Amino acid sequence: MKLLAFRIQNFRSIIDTGWHRLSSDNITGLIGQNESGKTSILEGLRSFYDGKISEDVLRSDLSMPEVSCLFSIDDLEIKSILNDKLLPAGVSEQIISEKAICLERIWNEDLSSRILLGGDKVIDLFAQHDKTVALKNAKMEDALSAMLEKKKEAIVAYQQAEKEQLKVETQLDDAKATMNEINKSLRGVKKAEEKKKLQKQMADAKEKVNQIKSLLHEKNLEVQELSKKVQAVSEEAKYAELNREAWHEYHAVKKELDEVFGRLTNLQRLYDHALTEKERRAIQLEMDGVNDRYMKLLKEYEQKRERAIKRRLLAYKILENTPPAAAEKEVEREQPHLDPFYSRLEAGNVIMEHIPEFVMFEDFSSLLPNRIDLEDILSGNIAVEGYKAARNFLEVAGLDEDFFRESNSRILKQKIEKLNKDLTIDFQDFWRQRIGRHNKITINFELEHYDHTHPDKSGFPYLEFWVKDRQERLYPKQRSRGVRWFLSFYLELKAAISHKDFKGKVLLIDEPGLSLHARAQEDVLKVFEHIKEKIQVIYTTHSPHLIDIRKLYRLLAVQRNIHNDENSESVVFDAKSLTSASADTLSPIYTLMGSRLSEQQFIQKKNNIILEDLTNYYYFSAFYSLLGYPSEAFFLPATDVSNVQTLVNLLMGWGLDFIVVADESPAGVKTYEDLKKSVYGNDDTRTREKVILMEGFQGVEDLFSTLDFKKFVLHRRIGIPESNSDFVNDNKLSRTLLASNFLKSVQELKITDFDEETRENIERVFQAISDRLQPAD
Amino acid sequence: MAKEEHLRKELERQRDEITRQRNEIIESIQYASLIQTSLLPPGKVFDKAFPRHFVLFIPKNIVSGDFYWLVSKGHRTYFAVADCTGHGVPGALMSILGISFLNEIVTMRDNLPANRILNLLREMVMKALHQTGDSTEALDGMDISLCIYDKGKNILQFSGANNPLYIVRQDVVIEYKPDRMPIGVSGIEEQPFTNHYIELKKNDNLYLFTDGYVDQFGGPEGKKFKFDPFRTLLLKIASLPMKEQGKILRETFEEWKGDYVQIDDILVMGINVF
Incomplete structure (x- = not known):
């Protein structure tokens, strides 16, 4: 995986850098004035990796920092890395289609942080997934509540029916008693009329008893029916009840856990502010008790949580008509407390383990010490001076603890001597450039033991380092800071590459080689080139010697939004918009161009050819070399077509002769018209003598036939029906990078390698240039 | 049951x-x-550009992978005969793509030479079919003979992708060979097509054709018709009126084919410029 781009928000002077891509050739430079925010970018990236920030980085508006990084990834990688769980629908496809994965680190108010899988489209897909799951769960919860409600209603109906049944039974008893009364009376009555009356009453009473009996029968049936119903719905609602009960218990434990945690926090605060030891002991005692309770509750909480989640899933399965026994088995098998889908947090943490390591190369901790105790290195005592450099040294030398266990001091000495030799050869191979006047610098280390002059450490082993040249054997600290820096830098890079489980590295370097001579600084750049296939380098610099004028696409310019206001936010410009940066910010580039003028003879008395930009400069230099042009021509790139006129004014001011070549894009035509109006008094003929408009070509890339452009510039076989310049713009390719690479490759080409169309186009433009050049002196 | x-x-x-x-x-x-x-160009448009011509077009199926095309713009007439990969529906879809692209090129770009039209056509086909030269992808595309006739200068430009141009001049068949590459991706990296500038003579007959005619099996021994007999036939009929030539070519084809199955679309275009 490779770091492709970053975005930093709310970090020191940065509000939002926006997304910025790193140079595709793995070397990215940050330029800008002091306090512009360059170092904040490096720190932001380091914090992205290790998650650590201090209060100092927080902005005054207290908005919390966020750093996002985009990494390259292919489909095989994503499948092999995220293989424990599922990703929500579409996420994998989205990542594969973009061949990139975004990670976001977001800090909380307590300065803790979390890593999330990011990217707008990916976040949308996760949100959609969460919404679908939430909707499904809400539907299930509604169904469970309805089930419990149904049971409640059935019980109420049953109880009501029972009451009515009792009432009817009472009515029956009453009717029967009335009948008995009449019967008794009937036995004592003699008179026929009275008897007849009572008989009628008896008949009515019997009728009523029968009616009530019938009603009672109905009520009995109803009660039986409702009883069955209650039984049935109770069975149905059993799992809903178990679910509710489990969640009730979970919430109760959670509440208690939160209360206990609150008490623990309070006690900790009291402990921290306790004035006396006695007070502290008392608080500690209480804290121990509360802590025990907390640990017990935590365990209970986990159990209750797992049970509640399982019961919920069981209830859901039964709602979906799975038979209870089968549902229970499935739940046990599925481990529902583990969500089958990755959350953004989980996926982010997994991916994080596979990204390249971000390392900040820091001068002070990384400089090689004079001596260091072996114990400190082996025990990883990072606080000790020069620990990191010494550790790097051992790694480069391939030494581990076992090496120093050699009891035979002669053998150990021999081994050390051999290692010193190997290391020196390797170092000299890696660093071919001269350091000061002495080319042959050698590195030495020795294993020594403290003597009686260090009573506290007497007999303990320590490592001593030396840097020797032909004349002197000196401790690292006795060497110039530049040499020490060089050496430590070498050790850091070598250690990084030689690490067994090397998984790629992003090296962040603030002001590399600040104390080095200009030549040596240029060599630092060469070293970056040497390691760029394995290590991505992001460095800040003020030095023009750490900028390659042919590779300005590597630069990001950092400056304050409001000039000279150190409280305003930092803004970043990428290579395409460098012209928007202030002159102060771009001063290393200007210095570089200025410093090269005398050396490379950029500008001459005559035959200066002003071109629109660096892209034109690279292509025209390449064409010039291809054509083997006999005439003298000095190509001069403006930083953008809009700056051509400034350059024209400058050359006119210096009394230097020039011609201008512009393409027929709207900007090119405007330049032609502007020059015609402002310099040549609206005279077309005079303008044409000095300004060549490449008619029919919207961009310098269109001088190539499509076939040659694909073959020699893009190195791709795809259909390009549009113009080459449109293709480059539409596909957001770096024009400068393509042109620079073409210039590099041109030494191996001949003009006859190009097809007739390309040759015609180039020759036409160069003929026009040639017609306007003056003979050499 | x-x-x-x-x-x-x-x-x-x-x-x-x-x-x-x-x-x-x-x-x-x-x-x-x-x-x-x-x-396809309507008869009226063809007649206006070239009053003396014939087009023998016998598709193998209802729709065809072969097509012919003609557009006049100013004093220039662009015409072509093409054979797309496959026949039937897939060939027809490709032919529609080809016709549309040719129209687009001639409408949008003035005075492109014939070979650059083919270069551009190939770019359009490669883009439309997402071809990148990957060895696993299908080599769909077309073979084509493309001519531009400049009436004022009496100059013919010809560029061919696998398909040649025959000119019968005074009892001789002159063959202008095509570049051996298709419109579309192929096994080798794309090269520019060649442009032929031809000064036409009086009574020159131009013949553009796809490979269907010469590849047809038939005759007494069930063999292919082949190029030599085709050239001989053209020589034999070259002095006849163009419509008559078309008729004879059709009859000869039918006779040769006999009961054999037609194996491909048949397309032959003949033009007499004077």
Whole structure:
């Protein structure tokens, strides 16, 4: 995986850098004035990796920092890395289609942080997934509540029916008693009329008893029916009840856990502010008790949580008509407390383990010490001076603890001597450039033991380092800071590459080689080139010697939004918009161009050819070399077509002769018209003598036939029906990078390698240039 | 018995369904054929550009992978005969793509030489078919003979992708060879097409054709017709009126084919510029 781009928000002077891509050739430079925010970018990236920030980085508006990084990834990688769980629908496809994965680190108010899988489209897909799951769960919860409600209603109906049944039974008893009364009376009555009356009453009473009996029968049936119903719905609602009960218990434990945690926090605060030891002991005692309770509750909480989640899933399965026994088995098998889908947090943490390591190369901790105790290195005592450099040294030398266990001091000495030799050869191979006047610098280390002059450490082993040249054997600290820096830098890079489980590295370097001579600084750049296939380098610099004028696409310019206001936010410009940066910010580039003028003879008395930009400069230099042009021509790139006129004014001011070549894009035509109006008094003929408009070509890339452009510039076989310049713009390719690479490759080409169309186009433009050049002196 | 009866009915039902689907497909292809025909240059346009010409066009199926094309712009007339990968529906789809792209190129770009039109056409086809030269992808595309006739200068430009141009001049067949590469991606990296500038003479006959005619099996021994007999035939009929030549070519083809199956689309275009 490779770091492709970053975005930093709310970090020191940065509000939002926006997304910025790193140079595709793995070397990215940050330029800008002091306090512009360059170092904040490096720190932001380091914090992205290790998650650590201090209060100092927080902005005054207290908005919390966020750093996002985009990494390259292919489909095989994503499948092999995220293989424990599922990703929500579409996420994998989205990542594969973009061949990139975004990670976001977001800090909380307590300065803790979390890593999330990011990217707008990916976040949308996760949100959609969460919404679908939430909707499904809400539907299930509604169904469970309805089930419990149904049971409640059935019980109420049953109880009501029972009451009515009792009432009817009472009515029956009453009717029967009335009948008995009449019967008794009937036995004592003699008179026929009275008897007849009572008989009628008896008949009515019997009728009523029968009616009530019938009603009672109905009520009995109803009660039986409702009883069955209650039984049935109770069975149905059993799992809903178990679910509710489990969640009730979970919430109760959670509440208690939160209360206990609150008490623990309070006690900790009291402990921290306790004035006396006695007070502290008392608080500690209480804290121990509360802590025990907390640990017990935590365990209970986990159990209750797992049970509640399982019961919920069981209830859901039964709602979906799975038979209870089968549902229970499935739940046990599925481990529902583990969500089958990755959350953004989980996926982010997994991916994080596979990204390249971000390392900040820091001068002070990384400089090689004079001596260091072996114990400190082996025990990883990072606080000790020069620990990191010494550790790097051992790694480069391939030494581990076992090496120093050699009891035979002669053998150990021999081994050390051999290692010193190997290391020196390797170092000299890696660093071919001269350091000061002495080319042959050698590195030495020795294993020594403290003597009686260090009573506290007497007999303990320590490592001593030396840097020797032909004349002197000196401790690292006795060497110039530049040499020490060089050496430590070498050790850091070598250690990084030689690490067994090397998984790629992003090296962040603030002001590399600040104390080095200009030549040596240029060599630092060469070293970056040497390691760029394995290590991505992001460095800040003020030095023009750490900028390659042919590779300005590597630069990001950092400056304050409001000039000279150190409280305003930092803004970043990428290579395409460098012209928007202030002159102060771009001063290393200007210095570089200025410093090269005398050396490379950029500008001459005559035959200066002003071109629109660096892209034109690279292509025209390449064409010039291809054509083997006999005439003298000095190509001069403006930083953008809009700056051509400034350059024209400058050359006119210096009394230097020039011609201008512009393409027929709207900007090119405007330049032609502007020059015609402002310099040549609206005279077309005079303008044409000095300004060549490449008619029919919207961009310098269109001088190539499509076939040659694909073959020699893009190195791709795809259909390009549009113009080459449109293709480059539409596909957001770096024009400068393509042109620079073409210039590099041109030494191996001949003009006859190009097809007739390309040759015609180039020759036409160069003929026009040639017609306007003056003979050499 | 009941089982057999059931099976018989089921077979009948399936047969009817297949017949219905077949009819629907044929109707739809016939309609597509109308669209394809309407994209070919109408007779009137052809007659106006070249009063003496013939086009022998015998598609193998209802729709064809071969197509011919003609556009006049100013004093220039662009015309072509092309053979797309496959025949039938896939070939027809490719032919529609080819016709559209050629129209677009001639409309948008003035005075492009014939070879650059083919270069650009190849770019458009490669882009449309997402071809990148990957060895696993299909090599779809077309073979084409493209000419530009400048009436004022009496100059013909020819550029060919696998298809040649024959000019019969005073009892000789002059063959202008094509570049051996298709319009579309192929095994080797794309090279520019070659442009031929030809000064035409009086009574020159131009013939553009696809490989269907010469590749047709038939005759007494069931062999291919081949190029030599085709050239001989053209020489023999070259002095006849163009329409007559078309008729003879058709009759010769039918006779040669006899009962053999037509193996590919047949397209021959003949033009006499004076």
